[in-house]
Amino acid sequence: MRPNPIFSLALCAAMLAPIPAHASPEAELAEQRLRGCLLAGASAAPRTGLEAAVIAVRSFCGTQIKRVREDRVRAATDGLKGDAAKAAEDRAIRVLNDEIALSIANFTGLTL
Numbered sequence: 001m002r003p004n005p006i007f008s009l010a011l012c013a014a015m016l017a018p019i020p021a022h023a024s025p026e027a028e029l030a031e032q033r034l035r036g037c038l039l040a041g042a043s044a045a046p047r048t049g050l051e052a053a054v055i056a057v058r059s060f061c062g063t064q065i066k067r068v069r070e071d072r073v074r075a076a077t078d079g080l081k082g083d084a085a086k087a088a089e090d091r092a093i094r095v096l097n098d099e100i101a102l103s104i105a106n107f108t109g110l111t112l
Contacts, residue, residue, distance in 0.1 A: 027071040034068045037061035038100065042107030050101075050110040057104050069096055 041057035058065060069092075076092035077085040105111060 024071075027068075027075075030064065030067045030071055034061060034064040035103070037064045038103045039107055042104050045104065045108055047108065047110065050105055050108070050112055053108050053110055054101050054104050058100065065096075065100065069093060072096055 038057060038061055041060035042053065044060075045053035045056045047053070072092045072095075073089045076088040080088055
């Protein structure tokens with residue numbers, strides 16, 4: 001069986017994705033674990049559609065997603081209060097959700 005070149009490129013891109021420079025070693029490890037989980041989950045995800053794949057993989061990787069979300073929200077809201085902190089938290093969560101969906105789309109080859 002020949003490897004899928006698109007999958008290979010997506011895997012390389014995901015593994016080389018930058019981790020924030022201010023991230024602690026624990027946060028970096030959490031990001032790496034999440035990437036690995038997304039890849040593993042995507043390989044077993046249903047191929048009926050992107051939405052079904054995203055739901056399945058998010059369920060499979062719930063623990064890693066939660067850890068990365070907590071780290072990113074903590075970093076995004078550091079030093080902020082009130083509405084600014086809430087806006088930064090919402091933005092950090094949206095960015096993470098977008099990254100997760102894009103990774104799953106890349107790993108599975110599914111599109112909307």
